[in-house]
Amino acid sequence: MRGFSSSGGFLHRRAAPGVDLFLLPDRRFRTVSIRLNFLQPLAEDAAAALALSGAVLGQGSAHLPSRLALQRELDGLCGTDLEMDTARLGEIHLMEADLALPSERATGEAGLLKKAVSLLAQCLAEPRRQGQGFPKTVLSQERRGLKDVIASARNHRPSWASLSCLRAVCAREPYRIGRLGSPEALDRLTPEGLLSFWRRAASRLPVLAYAVGDFDPSRMADLLAGAVLPLRKGLPAPLPSTGFRRAAPTRPARRVERASVEQARLCLGFRTNTAWSAAGFSDLVMANMLLGGGSHAKLFREVREKRSLAYDASSSLEKTKGLMLVSAGVSPQQADRAEALILEQIRNVQAGRFSSREWRDSLRTLTNRIRTLGDSPSRLVSLHLEGFLNGSPRTPAEVLREARSVTPESAAAAARRWAHAGTFLLTSRGRRRKS
Amino acid sequence: MNTLLRMERAEGPGGMAVILLKRPGFAERLAVLGTDYGSTDLVLPSGRITPPGVAHFLEHVLFETHEGNASDLFSARGAYSNAFTDYGTTAYLFSSPDRWQENLRLLVGFVTKPPFPADKVEKERGIIVQEVRMYLDSPGSRLSENLHQALFRRHPARLDIAGTVSSVKAIRRNDLAACHRAFYRPSNLCLVAVGDLRMKDLLATLRREIPAGRLRRPPHRLPAEPSRPARRRIAKRMEVSQPQLLMGFKDPKPAKGGRQLLDRRIAAGLCLALLFDHAAELHQALYESGLIDEDFTSGYASERGFAYAAVGGQTRDPRKLERLILKCIAKAAKAGFHAEDLERARRKALGNWIRILDVPQSLSSAALTAHFQGVRLEEYPARLRACSMSQVEALRDEMLKPGQLAISTILPRK
Numbered sequence: 001m002r003g004f005s006s007s008g009g010f011l012h013r014r015a016a017p018g019v020d021l022f023l024l025p026d027r028r029f030r031t032v033s034i035r036l037n038f039l040q041p042l043a044e045d046a047a048a049a050l051a052l053s054g055a056v057l058g059q060g061s062a063h064l065p066s067r068l069a070l071q072r073e074l075d076g077l078c079g080t081d082l083e084m085d086t087a088r089l090g091e092i093h094l095m096e097a098d099l100a101l102p103s104e105r106a107t108g109e110a111g112l113l114k115k116a117v118s119l120l121a122q123c124l125a126e127p128r129r130q131g132q133g134f135p136k137t138v139l140s141q142e143r144r145g146l147k148d149v150i151a152s153a154r155n156h157r158p159s160w161a162s163l164s165c166l167r168a169v170c171a172r173e174p175y176r177i178g179r180l181g182s183p184e185a186l187d188r189l190t191p192e193g194l195l196s197f198w199r200r201a202a203s204r205l206p207v208l209a210y211a212v213g214d215f216d217p218s219r220m221a222d223l224l225a226g227a228v229l230p231l232r233k234g235l236p237a238p239l240p241s242t243g244f245r246r247a248a249p250t251r252p253a254r255r256v257e258r259a260s261v262e263q264a265r266l267c268l269g270f271r272t273n274t275a276w277s278a279a280g281f282s283d284l285v286m287a288n289m290l291l292g293g294g295s296h297a298k299l300f301r302e303v304r305e306k307r308s309l310a311y312d313a314s315s316s317l318e319k320t321k322g323l324m325l326v327s328a329g330v331s332p333q334q335a336d337r338a339e340a341l342i343l344e345q346i347r348n349v350q351a352g353r354f355s356s357r358e359w360r361d362s363l364r365t366l367t368n369r370i371r372t373l374g375d376s377p378s379r380l381v382s383l384h385l386e387g388f389l390n391g392s393p394r395t396p397a398e399v400l401r402e403a404r405s406v407t408p409e410s411a412a413a414a415a416r417r418w419a420h421a422g423t424f425l426l427t428s429r430g431r432r433r434k435s
Numbered sequence: 436m437n438t439l440l441r442m443e444r445a446e447g448p449g450g451m452a453v454i455l456l457k458r459p460g461f462a463e464r465l466a467v468l469g470t471d472y473g474s475t476d477l478v479l480p481s482g483r484i485t486p487p488g489v490a491h492f493l494e495h496v497l498f499e500t501h502e503g504n505a506s507d508l509f510s511a512r513g514a515y516s517n518a519f520t521d522y523g524t525t526a527y528l529f530s531s532p533d534r535w536q537e538n539l540r541l542l543v544g545f546v547t548k549p550p551f552p553a554d555k556v557e558k559e560r561g562i563i564v565q566e567v568r569m570y571l572d573s574p575g576s577r578l579s580e581n582l583h584q585a586l587f588r589r590h591p592a593r594l595d596i597a598g599t600v601s602s603v604k605a606i607r608r609n610d611l612a613a614c615h616r617a618f619y620r621p622s623n624l625c626l627v628a629v630g631d632l633r634m635k636d637l638l639a640t641l642r643r644e645i646p647a648g649r650l651r652r653p654p655h656r657l658p659a660e661p662s663r664p665a666r667r668r669i670a671k672r673m674e675v676s677q678p679q680l681l682m683g684f685k686d687p688k689p690a691k692g693g694r695q696l697l698d699r700r701i702a703a704g705l706c707l708a709l710l711f712d713h714a715a716e717l718h719q720a721l722y723e724s725g726l727i728d729e730d731f732t733s734g735y736a737s738e739r740g741f742a743y744a745a746v747g748g749q750t751r752d753p754r755k756l757e758r759l760i761l762k763c764i765a766k767a768a769k770a771g772f773h774a775e776d777l778e779r780a781r782r783k784a785l786g787n788w789i790r791i792l793d794v795p796q797s798l799s800s801a802a803l804t805a806h807f808q809g810v811r812l813e814e815y816p817a818r819l820r821a822c823s824m825s826q827v828e829a830l831r832d833e834m835l836k837p838g839q840l841a842i843s844t845i846l847p848r849k
Contacts, residue, residue, distance in 0.1 A: 364513025
């Protein structure tokens with residue numbers, strides 16, 4: 001298409017240095033999903049500042065100076081969703097400004113898209129202000145909200161255990177920092193300081209803007225450029241680095257936390273020692289599938305189905321940072337047994353001890369997941385974004401080809417690069433355990 | 436608007452309902468096979484009462500076939516499979532881009548012809564006990580299960596969907612077989628398929644798997660439930676960072692099904708949006724005062740034999756939040772809603788409906804539930820447009836009254 005190049009299956013246009021637009025027009029969808037990502041290195045103060053900026057920006061604009069006024073406009077646009085949130089991809093911290101709405105074709109309302117993008121643009125470029133800063137009351141309210149979110153992480157036991165395990169593994173790296181920073185860093189922010197931070201961030205941080213759904217790409221490119229370019233001044237900051245790290249096997253860090261729980265949560269963290277851009281990356285993805293990537297996998301089969309030790313037992317990858325997390329919910333009395341069984345399954349994958357059936361099921365599950373990627377706007381964006389930040393965006397077809405080239409030997413070799421780096425056990429108060 | 440939802444209906448063998456939601460051009464093809472039987476169906480047609488948790492236990496154990504675990508068999512074909520149990524429905528699903536007919540045969544086969552091997556029943560019991568324990572540790576699950584206990588005096592919706600550790604241990608193989616015989620007959624089943632598919636192919640596969648003979652649909656024997664809640668309040672202490680509050684208003688006139696239910700659900704959704712959504716003044720005031728956070732939510736649940744509206748979330752001061760919510764309802768009852776607010780809420784509801792069309796799993800679940808409740812999903816936009824202010828206000832005045840209220844709170848441990 002004229003004016004666009006191709007990048008991992010998306011139409012690509014560089015709207016300005018540091019501002020890249022990736023568009024995937026697709027009339028099969030009834031909706032339009034837009035995401036602007038502002039990227040910075042993961043650091044405690046900056047993470048808190050970007051997270052709080054997003055939260056405050058979502059509370060209205062100079063033209064719609066309350067959350068109520070903004071929300072009423074959005075609801076009037078057929079319930080358009082506007083969300084500002086933060087995420088981590090490895091040690092890259094992202095502020096995500098998301099817009100999701102039904103398409104103009106589905107609603108029969110021309111102009112819906114333009115109005116929705118212009119609301120987003122207003123929030124980013126013309127935020128509510130008080131003097132030289134954000135309104136003090138809004139900042140306090142959003143700070144309190146983010147601190148509550150940090151405090152309530154413990155309420156959801158499985159997520160808390162995963163987070164704690166990854167913190168133990170990355171105790172001396174930026175990855176230990178949460179996506180919202182810390183309560184202390186949030187407390188240090190002032191209305192004036194935060195507005196000044198946001199202006200600098202908006203003018204210089206790399207922006208990756210995505211749109212997937214039923215729209216005209218040239219019009220969408222103009223709308224997104226129109227939303228982002230007024231924010232830009234000066235030279236853009238470089239893309240942050242991923243924080244991928246290799247680590248030799250050492251004695252894994254171990255943490256045990258006791259609480260009033262009926263079920264223990266056991267998490268084991270590993271360094272994958274395989275980068276996204278490395279030749280063996282698809283081997284790693286396949287090795288994880290064999291170990292814990294679904295109901296076909298060893299963890300589910302051995303820990304849940306054969307021994308009835310857990311309701312859930314699975315493994316997942318943080319591909320950018322190079323981590324693998326194994327997680328299971330087990331009876332507190334059976335935690336030792338489950339841990340030993342999990343480690344045994346890991347050794348089995350590393351030694352290539354998997355049946356041809358396990359191999360076949362893992363490969364089919366993986367390839368079918370890849371084949372249906374194109375049906376989901378959010379999965380398409382995630383695949384491209386991760387690839388782009390790791391230096392090689394790939395189309396679903398390319399990922400599929402690579403997955404099919406993996407051999408049992410290469411998958412086992414990738415598993416042998418796993419280095420156990422930490423264990424976290426959240427268990428009941430009833431029983432003491434040596435740690 | 437209905438061209439957005441390309442829906443076909445047919446009757447399959449044995450009286451099974453078949454619904455096809457066409458999505459041309461998409462690779463993913465999904466099928467959900469559901470039975471009009473859920474955790475609240477404790478009474479067999481013979482009158483025998485089964486222990487709580489049988490429907491959920493069945494959901495687990497049906498995966499065990501003579502040829503092996505159905506999950507494994509789906510995996511062998513690269514398909515994703517799952518299942519869920521609700522108060523009124525149990526459903527089994529797979530999604531896969533290919534080998535569709537084979538997967539569909541497997542789905543229909545394991546759901547309709549289970550062998551109940553004794554060793555597998557025992558194995559699943561252990562897994563289910565872990566699942567029950569997991570929910571016991573979840574503040575969100577406890578909050579809503581306790582609300583049900585407070586709302587319902589006799590209706591089995593007062594019991595946890597999965598049962599308790601002791602009721603799961605009490606379930607015998609013959610309970611499972613008897614409930615399956617009664618509630619999994621084809622006339623009580625509905626298949627919803629989503630994707631680039633053809634109805635005639637679906638029906639041909641079903642005819643190969645299911646005999647044509649038709650058995651009567653089983654009755655749902657539910658105790659008469661008083662219109663008022665059983666208790667005003669249940670509080671529980673757990674390890675949470677902040678208190679959590681959930682207020683439930685029992686619907687004194689739950690609709691039985693069909694268009695009446697669709698209309699009531701729409702009116703309730705609009706009413707709750709006008710009172711509690713982000714675009715409501717109350718939401719703004721509560722949020723600015725720090726009493727609620729982004730998780731504050733409201734919704735209307737309607738299942739067989741019960742319905743209620745719920746509102747709540749995490750809060751520093753549950754008593755104060757409760758007072759302010761009641762005050763807001765009283766104020767709205769006195770002053771009425773505004774027409775422009777209703778129009779805006781209606782546009783938002785329509786947008787949300789369109790957005791579900793791009794999420795196959797949500798779409799299939801909505802179609803399944805709608806079918807069992809006699810609701811036609813495709814009528815939603817037209818009924819939404821037809822919903823009047825007087826319907827919304829009448830529902831508010833009937834349901835959102837102090838006498839209909841029950842409250843569940845989770846408080847941090849001291």
